[in-house]
Amino acid sequence: MDNCIGDAWSRSVLDMRVPRIALLPLLAVTLSGCDGGSVPMPPSPSATPAVSAPAWSDEEALEVATTVFKRYLEISNQIYNEGGAKPERIDVIASKTVAARDHAGFAEVSESTRTLLGKVELVKTTLQSRLLEPDETGSLAAVYACVDLRGTDVLDTTGVSIVSPDRPNTRTWEVGIGLGAAGQDEYIVTHKEVWSESAECE
Incomplete structure (x- = not known):
């Protein structure tokens, strides 16, 4: 679509930081009491467990991603169609970064006098x-x-x-x-960037 609103719609129906757990080394300090004994060290805090990926096969990963993105599009389409x-509503299925971009597009539509029809x-x-x-995302x-x-x-x-x-007929997104x-939903859209545009999905 040309114009900002059309672009916001098509691109919003649109970031990857790995959280690293750093364990601070314990400082071994011995405090001497008047009796010459040492004060025992307090127990070290438990490390926060790292988040590991589900044991998906390639087919399962694709199925989950497809289901999540379909739900994302359904909610996004509905919001745009309702001005x-x-x-x-998008917040349940999108990360803060993705949702922030979508909110900007929704606000542009809400503040305009134009009407958006149909579904991506x-x-x-x-x-x-x-x-x-x-x-990282x-x-x-x-x-x-696509x-x-x-x-x-x-x-x-x-x-x-x-x-x-x-306007291109199709657009392919890179979706995380x-x-x-x-x-939020169990799985959400954590990343969304335009990958390509073409006449048909390849």
Whole structure:
């Protein structure tokens, strides 16, 4: 779509940091009492366990990622079709970084006089990678997700489409999937960037 709103919609239907657990070395200090004895060291705190990836096969990782991204698109489509209302609905299925971008797109639609119609449809997903531990965005698996934009439209106040005829038919996203936090779905979209655009999904 041309114009900022159309681009926000198609790109929002759109980051990978591995948390490293650093264990501070214990400082061995012996305090001498008046009797010449030593004060015992307090027990060292337990280390926070690292988050490990589920024991997915490639097929299982792809299936989970596809299911999560489909749900993400359903919620995103609904918010855009409702004029950007209740944008917090996306928060259950998206990381803070992904949700922040989406909220910006929803706000742009809410503040405009344009109408968004239709749905961005997921056509194809291809597994890119699955990880043994979360990457910098919290992703445990990544896929290429190709979506079809042809079922969407943006209308001005007179009901005339303002979508550029040069808009690509499809867009492929690089999508990361990771564990959700409290109050979120079990798995969420943790990363989303445009990978390519073309006439058809490859």
